Amino acid sequence: MLNKLDTLESLVLGRRLGHSLDAPFYTSPEVFAADMEAIFYRHWIYVGVEPDVSEPGDVATVEIGKASILIVRDDDNEVRAFFNVCRHRGARLVDEEKTTVGNLVCRYHSWTYGLDGHLVHAPHMGSDFDPSCKGLKPVNLRSLEGLLFVCLADNPPEDFDQLAARMAPYIAPHNVRGTKIAYQSDLIEMGNWKLTLENNRECYHCEANHPELTVPLFAYGFGFSPEEMDPIDLENAQRYDALRATSHDEWEKMGLPSREIEELDTRVSGFRTERLPLDGDGESHTMDTRAACSVPLGRFSTAKLGGLSFWTQPNSWHHFLGDHIVTFSVLPLDEGRTLVRTKWLVNEDAVEGVDYEIDRLIEVWTATNAQDAALVEMCQQGALSPAYEPGPYSPNTEMLVEKFIRWYVARMTDYITK
Incomplete structure (x- = not known):
């Protein structure tokens, strides 16, 4: 709870640069409610991938706060999004996380919607009833080369198309x-969603906490202090810098954009990307x-193409490798609980048990996610x-955390002043 001396405005405007947030930002139900209104109901939120709905009739549900969203692939192979609410008396249409349907049918009174959202059947409504104005309410949806983002606002941030234009050449080859x-x-x-994002936006903690992740991934890619390193660490950091420069040159000659784009706090739809070299044989996160x-x-x-890292504000990060992709979405549940959803993607022609083994595919990030969850708690x-x-x-080592917090504070400032 906010105490009598704290208001959302005083907390936001009083944030001290270069420091973590005041405690109510992480613990207050009132601040959490404002986060949902100002951030998750107004911005582009990463929710999944086109393979979640790979065939016509496939439906996936996603919960963003109080809003339940349907992701649907229609008969024309177009991916659409709707609010998961029947237009009759508000019943939820789909309870399952994933299903396949011919039409979307409300089990309450059998109102039936096509996969394009139009109402096609509403029994016993009389001759004067006009079904054309009772279709499912659409949700803004964008597919960035197969990554799905939704925005619940009537007027979503317009800069997403600019983000997509810059990122598409990086992602498309995968x-x-x-x-x-x-x-x-x-x-x-068991922590606030902002702590989940703060933890993700730095690797200061990696060496001490992620023995699996730091086998393929250089912690130096996210900042370090050379003056504080022992000779061995300094040599490894210098080796990494040299490998990074030569790798970028080689990858870009292959037609793979690789160099950093960093706009985490300079735009409403903040993002960052860079293709990073991997250690050892350098093929994958294994x-x-x-x-x-x-x-x-x-x-x-x-498969020796490094790892393309892509982050979006406020709720995702992704790793695109030569042999598989790992995507992460962060969905707040309340002020002290956050859902982290991880998907591992492989070539659609790959056969489990022949071309890949699940345990080996997920080993590094399963361990890392559990370790991060303990740190966030x-x-x-x-x-x-x-x-x-x-x-x-x-x-x-935490400059990207500061950029996330600056982005967050700017969005909250917009919310309380407009």
Whole structure:
């Protein structure tokens, strides 16, 4: 609860640069409600991939706060989004996370909707009833080369198309639309959604907490302090910098855009991308750094293409490799619980047990997600303590956390001042 001295406006406008947020941002139900209104009901939210609805009639449901959303592939193979609410008396149409239908039928009174959202059958409504104005309410949807984003607002941020134009050349070679979901994990972290994002936006904690992830992934890719390193770490960091430069040159000669684009706090639809080299044999996010799937993505002839990292504000990060893709969406449940949904995608022609093994495919990120969940819970417990006060971010390793918080504060400032 907010105390008598705190208001949302005073908290937002009083945020200290370079420091974590005041405790109510992580613990207050009132701030959480404002987060949903200002952030998750107004911005482009990553919800899944086109392979979630791979065939006409496929339906996937996604919960964003109080809103339940249907993602549907219609008979013309177009992906659409609607609110999961019957236009008769408001019953929820689909309860399952995924299903396949011919039409969308409300089991309450049998109102029936086509896959394009139009009402096609409403029994016993009389001759004066006009079904044309009672179709399902649409939700704004964009597919970024197969990554699905929705916006619940009537007037969504207009800059998403600019983001898409810049990111499409990076993502397209991995051919998301030509993949299938090999595995999905839903993990509830016992912490505020902003702590989940803060934890993701830095690798300051990686060496001490992620022994699996730091086998293929260089922690140096997200900042370091050379003056504080011992000779071995400094040598590894310098090796990484050299590998990064030569790898970018090689990948771009292959037609793979690779260099950093960083706009996390400079636009409403903030994002960041860069293709990063991997350690060891450098093929994939696995414990031996070799490909987890023997069938490459897209038209790749090799899996040794580094890992393309793509982040979006406020709720996603993704890793595109030569042999598979890992996508993450963050969906707040309440002020102290957050759903982290992870999907592992492989070439649609790959066969489980022949071309890939699930355990090996998911090993690194399953371990990393569990470790991150423990860290987020630890921070949530600290934020609940009367001793908590905002602490300083490292300027060398937590600069991307600061950019996330600046983006968040700017969006909240817009919310309270307009």
